[in-house]
Amino acid sequence: MPASLRELRARRASATNIKKITRAMELIAASRIIKAQQRAREAAPYQAELTRAVSALATHSNVDHALLTEAENPRRAAMLLITSDRGQAGAYSSNVIREGERLRELLADNNLEVVPYLSGRKAAAFYTFRERPVAGQWSGFSDGPTYADAREIADSLLEAFNTPSEEGGVDEIHIVYTRFESMITQSVEVIRLLPLEVVEEDEPPAPDELLPLYDFEPNAETVLNELLPLYVASRIHFCLLQAAASELAARQRAMKSATDNAEDLIQRLTREANQVRQAGITQEISEIVGGANALADASAESD
């Protein structure tokens, strides 16, 4: 049963509106990705300098630090999920949450109790709906995280890490986030933040660029104590920035396909409406012709 012409036209009008909205969201996301990428680039020197300093410390001194040593038998592990605050980004958040569930099972198999920390409203919604306990949650900055946001997360994770696990602390910290590889590829990644794995520079130094023999002021231990929390915060900052760029890229793609779908729908509805209109006209003509014929027949008979 074909719908009425008026109904079809109304549906087409609403599809046109949706298309305008999704197109606008696509353009907004596209323009903000560039900014997000730029932010990630600007933060890179800080991370590089910190990594250099930590490598120098690790190579030139034999200090043991709580953040570097593995617990003998870890009992509790923290898991930080980095998701978005808003939807309209395709499977972006659910991919992270799904990977988080997998990690949860993996950790549970190793007899670790999982303590979730959540960034972004989507993860919070998932956990609240299932009434699972959450150790910490943050939101409101998923598409434009600042260093202060990272610092806040780092502070509470470090506090948990520095508490013995018997008293509610954790022995390991894992992060699930989305790495931005390119505009088309973003992949969910799991990294272990703490205990820190042996820090090596990304590129081995060239032979003529041996790490200099540093003098540490006041001493290596104090410097390491100050440095490692900064390093942890900068790692988290890095993950947040990557996640933000990935979120925007995912949103742009989702909105692009929504726009394309709306376009298809508009085309289909236009065709259908045209058909219905044509059918109406044909019917009217045949009614007129039929009526005229009937009149002609009637007058011929009476003659």
Place this chain on the structure above:
Amino acid sequence: MADPLELRVVSADRVVWSGQAENVIAKTVEGDIGILAGHEPVLALLAPGGVEVIQPDGNREIVAVDGGFISVARRRVSIISEYARMAEEITVDRAERALADARQRLDAGEDDEETRKAYRRAEAQLSAANKAR
């Protein structure tokens, strides 16, 4: 004369300043340290305050840091601080207001890490801004 130092001031979210310097005077937790070309490699923790940079042309720049560290490796000097800022970018009014605000919070008994950090940051910015003038 030795080649000038290559200085880079890096905060958590950007490179605040980079260029050549002849002399860098920083306040570490152990006391002031002056760095000229040919200084031995050192990695030192900074105390909140202003770092003075003398450029080869005699210009003076002040950088406000709230801790962090300075690393010297041959000619490369890096100042790494979470919230490093050039003194000339600091508005004295705003720093004063931040300081007053933090002090008020401290007096009100909000003696947490966050407030103390804000206090130290504002103090460092203010002293750097005053040094620059």
